Amino acid sequence: MTLTRDNIIDFIYDEARMLDEGRFSEWLDLWIPEGHYWMPLDYKQKDPDLVTSLLYEDDFMRRLRVERLNGERTFSQKPKSRCHHVIQRPFVDEFDLDTGHFVTNTSMHYIETRLDEQFLLAITATHELKLVDGKLRIANKRVELLNSDAAFGNIQLLP
Amino acid sequence: MTLTLKLTAKDSVIDRIDLFTFEAIDGASLPNYTAGAHLDFELGAAGTRSYSLIDFERRAGNARQLQVAVQREDKGDGGSKAMHALEVGDTIETTEPKNDFELHSSEAPTILIAGGIGVTPIISFAAELHARGARYQFHYATRSRENCAFAGALTARFADALTLWFDNESQMDLQSIIADAPSGAHFFCCGPKGMIEAVRELAEAQGIAKDHIHFELFASPRGHEGDKPFEVEIADGRVFTIPADKTIVEVLEAKGIDATFDCQRGDCGICQTKVLGGIPDHRDVVLSKSERDSGKVMQICVSRAKSNRLKLDIGAPASKAKTRAAERRSTMGNNTTDADAIRALVQQHQVHRDTYIDKEIYELEMKHLFSNTWVFVGHDSQTLTQGDYITTQIGNQPVIMVRHTDDQIYVLYNRCPHKGTKIAIDRSGNTGKFFRCPYHAWSFKTDGCLLAIPLKKGYAETDFEDSEANNGLESVGAVKNYRGFVFARLAKEGMSFEDYFGDAMSSFDNMVDRAPAGRLEVAGPPLRYMHQCNWKMLVDNQTDTCHPMVAHESSAGTAVRLFEEANWPADKPKPMAMEIIAPFMSPYEFFEEMGIRTWPNGHGHTGVHHSIHSDYSQDPEYWNALVEAYGEEKAAKTLGENRHNTVYWPNIMIKGPVQQLRNFIPLGPDKTLVESYIYRLVGAPDYLLQRTAMYNRLINAPTSMVGHDDLEMYERAQEGLHAQSTEWINIQRLHTEEEDYDEIAVENGTTERQMRNQMNAWVKFMTMSMEPETEAAE
Numbered sequence: 001m002t003l004t005r006d007n008i009i010d011f012i013y014d015e016a017r018m019l020d021e022g023r024f025s026e027w028l029d030l031w032i033p034e035g036h037y038w039m040p041l042d043y044k045q046k047d048p049d050l051v052t053s054l055l056y057e058d059d060f061m062r063r064l065r066v067e068r069l070n071g072e073r074t075f076s077q078k079p080k081s082r083c084h085h086v087i088q089r090p091f092v093d094e095f096d097l098d099t100g101h102f103v104t105n106t107s108m109h110y111i112e113t114r115l116d117e118q119f120l121l122a123i124t125a126t127h128e129l130k131l132v133d134g135k136l137r138i139a140n141k142r143v144e145l146l147n148s149d150a151a152f153g154n155i156q157l158l159p
Numbered sequence: 160m161t162l163t164l165k166l167t168a169k170d171s172v173i174d175r176i177d178l179f180t181f182e183a184i185d186g187a188s189l190p191n192y193t194a195g196a197h198l199d200f201e202l203g204a205a206g207t208r209s210y211s212l213i214d215f216e217r218r219a220g221n222a223r224q225l226q227v228a229v230q231r232e233d234k235g236d237g238g239s240k241a242m243h244a245l246e247v248g249d250t251i252e253t254t255e256p257k258n259d260f261e262l263h264s265s266e267a268p269t270i271l272i273a274g275g276i277g278v279t280p281i282i283s284f285a286a287e288l289h290a291r292g293a294r295y296q297f298h299y300a301t302r303s304r305e306n307c308a309f310a311g312a313l314t315a316r317f318a319d320a321l322t323l324w325f326d327n328e329s330q331m332d333l334q335s336i337i338a339d340a341p342s343g344a345h346f347f348c349c350g351p352k353g354m355i356e357a358v359r360e361l362a363e364a365q366g367i368a369k370d371h372i373h374f375e376l377f378a379s380p381r382g383h384e385g386d387k388p389f390e391v392e393i394a395d396g397r398v399f400t401i402p403a404d405k406t407i408v409e410v411l412e413a414k415g416i417d418a419t420f421d422c423q424r425g426d427c428g429i430c431q432t433k434v435l436g437g438i439p440d441h442r443d444v445v446l447s448k449s450e451r452d453s454g455k456v457m458q459i460c461v462s463r464a465k466s467n468r469l470k471l472d473i474g475a476p477a478s479k480a481k482t483r484a485a486e487r488r489s490t491m492g493n494n495t496t497d498a499d500a501i502r503a504l505v506q507q508h509q510v511h512r513d514t515y516i517d518k519e520i521y522e523l524e525m526k527h528l529f530s531n532t533w534v535f536v537g538h539d540s541q542t543l544t545q546g547d548y549i550t551t552q553i554g555n556q557p558v559i560m561v562r563h564t565d566d567q568i569y570v571l572y573n574r575c576p577h578k579g580t581k582i583a584i585d586r587s588g589n590t591g592k593f594f595r596c597p598y599h600a601w602s603f604k605t606d607g608c609l610l611a612i613p614l615k616k617g618y619a620e621t622d623f624e625d626s627e628a629n630n631g632l633e634s635v636g637a638v639k640n641y642r643g644f645v646f647a648r649l650a651k652e653g654m655s656f657e658d659y660f661g662d663a664m665s666s667f668d669n670m671v672d673r674a675p676a677g678r679l680e681v682a683g684p685p686l687r688y689m690h691q692c693n694w695k696m697l698v699d700n701q702t703d704t705c706h707p708m709v710a711h712e713s714s715a716g717t718a719v720r721l722f723e724e725a726n727w728p729a730d731k732p733k734p735m736a737m738e739i740i741a742p743f744m745s746p747y748e749f750f751e752e753m754g755i756r757t758w759p760n761g762h763g764h765t766g767v768h769h770s771i772h773s774d775y776s777q778d779p780e781y782w783n784a785l786v787e788a789y790g791e792e793k794a795a796k797t798l799g800e801n802r803h804n805t806v807y808w809p810n811i812m813i814k815g816p817v818q819q820l821r822n823f824i825p826l827g828p829d830k831t832l833v834e835s836y837i838y839r840l841v842g843a844p845d846y847l848l849q850r851t852a853m854y855n856r857l858i859n860a861p862t863s864m865v866g867h868d869d870l871e872m873y874e875r876a877q878e879g880l881h882a883q884s885t886e887w888i889n890i891q892r893l894h895t896e897e898e899d900y901d902e903i904a905v906e907n908g909t910t911e912r913q914m915r916n917q918m919n920a921w922v923k924f925m926t927m928s929m930e931p932e933t934e935a936a937e
């Protein structure tokens with residue numbers, strides 16, 4: 001079977017559903033280990049390393065985050081948060097079957113709730129995907145919040 | 160009675176798991192046992208280890224062979240390795256078979272749940288139930304097909320009842336197994352702790368009676384080398400054996416005795432139990448020396464016995480000191496501006512809740528406390544060139560910090576003297592040579608002086624020169640730029656900067672001295688994290704050294720565990736994230752020994768002797784740059800000082816070793832904005848800034864796993880304080896009779912003296928401007 005643009009788009013939808021259904025351990029398996037999950041603090045931030053970001057997480061940190069969410073002594077998750085992604089059809093900005101390299105750009109509304117509180121984040125997500133052993137994997141993901149410089153309360157799950 | 164057994168066969172089952180077959184030395188018959196029994200093996204230096212007997216053939220009644228399966232734990236403390244080192248023909252001593260995990264004898268159906276090597280007793284149960292012709296299910300989870308020991312033998316014998324689950328294909332669906340179980344079923348689970356906890360929670364959630372849930376923990380042994388089994392007698396006279404690799408709590412739980420416990424690390428104090436006989440071997444960090452020496456109480460989650468038997472008063476709750484009778488009184492009454500009423504809110508050992516929740520008190524804080532104290536405004540690298548400004552606030556007062564044409568930093572009220580319009584609202588910018596109000600174009604020099612008003616002749620005959628508006632943008636009372644850090648005092652008169660901070664500035668000195676060039680530069684915008692709680696909760700938490708190992712167990716504890724499981728090569732540098740997070744799980748002793756220093760006027764710091772930042776890696780390039788700038792002696796002294804958190808009263812904290820500043824900006828009695836800044840050490844290599852940036856996002860971000868749990872605690876406290884229970888917040892830990900907060904003191908790192916010091920300063924700077932003018936002013 002040859003990969004189509006629809007396969008790429010379906011992958012992005014599937015990932016959002018996975019997060020919304022709290023299947024975080026499965027979500028970890030979508031990643032190639034070298035990948036980074038980046039949420040910049042500054043609008044159009046270029047450098048993840050020498051200025052602060054909201055998130056810049058490698059394999060170890062992603063695993064820690066998911067283990068913590070699954071853990072029994074995670075007090076800020078008693079009760080647990082839930083999240084919801086409403087996504088617009090992703091743009092496939094790069095589609096290279098020869099190298100197995102794909103880039104998408106997706107607008108999303110991300111909603112997170114816990115107890116009586118709920119908040120909305122407007123997001124643009126950039127996914128860099130790679131074909132590994134016939135399966136699509138996340139090589140890097142950048143999540144830009146429209147209001148990344150605003151003061152937030154806890155953002156506990158994974159926009 | 161001990162048995163001497165000879166190893167007659169050792170068969171590899173799967174990778175790392177061997178099946179050991181033992182017989183009596185002389186071929187005699189062996190003691191009878193029932194399904195679920197185990198043997199305690201004497202393994203020399205590795206101590207005693209318990210392994211469950213496997214009985215496929217149900218020969219328990221007249222055994223000539225005993226079989227156990229052992230998984231080699233390369234990172235364990237040697238028990239399993241000692242077993243694997245045995246060779247056929249070797250002899251070994253064991254106890255007689257003992258059973259702490261008996262199968263039920265009723266007609267009710269049975270659900271067997273096994274995880275990994277925990278399958279061994281479960282196999283014996285399956286054989287027994289199969290022979291009885293009983294109704295049962297056998298669920299067995301392993302990581303993958305390759306990790307599934309005895310798959311073939313089990314399928315051959317128990318095919319009708321058996322379901323194999325593989326984590327990498329389809330995870331065991333405990334929820335459905337338990338929900339769909341026939342009513343009245345008994346559950347038997349053996350496997351890792353997480354699995355047992357999940358079974359217990361799900362079963363309890365389904366309303367399944369506790370005495371229908373049976374389990375045996377296959378925990379990796381946590382005890383010390385050489386731990387021995389001992390006996391525990393409980394109040395009703397029953398006696399239980401505590402094996403070397405199990406705790407009292409674990410055994411009692413397995414036996415259905417209702418023990419109260421929580422941390423299972425010996426630090427929370429919840430499982431404290433009276434000792435009625437025998438000598439405890441204390442392993443906890445809760446008891447004082449005199450309590451230990453008395454031998455009358457112990458923490459049964461970790462502590463063991465020096466005597467062969469302990470008699471415990473289980474069932475009787477631990478005696479807790481009676482809470483001091485709440486000294487309820489309406490402290491505020493009607494006269495909220497009375498300095499005496501303010502003083503009545505703070506006693507040395509406790510603070511009235513109104514200081515955290517009352518709106519009037521908050522307004523008084525804004526008016527008095529944040530006016531009389533020196534408050535952080537910004538860093539001069541945020542306003543590098545003339546005309547650069549930032550907007551911020553001091554208490555609830557909007558201010559502009561700006562660099563004037565004389566290259567000095569000015570701090571001005573952000574209010575047009577004309578109609579009140581804020582002159583600037585972007586967080587930073589450059590205004591050129593003057594500010595211009597966007598409403599009526601009044602303009603002001605960057606030192607605040609009125610420059611021009613359009614159509615000024617309209618004021619010509621109005622004595623405008625005498626008006627306050629003619630004074631331009633008003634400056635705050637006083638400004639001080641200390642090595643780049645700008646502070647301001649709103650009040651025109653008051654304590655000097657030097658008197659206010661004194662020796663406390665040594666933490667800033669240490670932070671700046673870490674830069675080879677002797678100065679810092681702000682690195683990017685701050686994290687901005689909104690807290691629905693009083694600002695003082697954040698300040699208190701900076702020197703609260705008894706919360707990290709509790710509140711941050713979910714992040715730091717999990718990180719430590721993941722790292723241990725990762726088999727990190729010894730020659731590969733630890734991930735930077737681990738260097739940062741792991742020390743949060745340091746035990747109480749670490750925090751006790753780190754020390755706390757308090758200075759007059761509410762300042763203080765943790766980490767006098769060492770801190771969670773002490774063990775960060777350094778590199779030669781940085782060291783050489785520091786030595787070149789300052790000489791070896793001073794460089795060593797600077798890097799040898801690793802203060803943890805320094806609180807500058809009222810509302811900032813800095814971390815010298817990671818070049819951070821956190822500003823707790825009050826927005827209301829129950830609302831605080833936390834801005835967390837990071838700085839570059841000018842002249843130092845980038846990796847230091849990389850660590851600083853990482854620290855900031857891991858610990859201080861709204862997305863931080865560590866920050867989440869702190870905020871959760873503050874917000875719960877902010878709500879809980881409204882309860883019509885005691886009206887006081889306790890700050891009594893290590894309080895001594897006469898504490899003089901005008902003296903510098905260094906004390907045990909878990910003291911709450913710094914919180915007391917802060918509230919002493921709170922009273923001082925709250926009341927300073929209340930009398931004697933108060934009555935006239937109000």
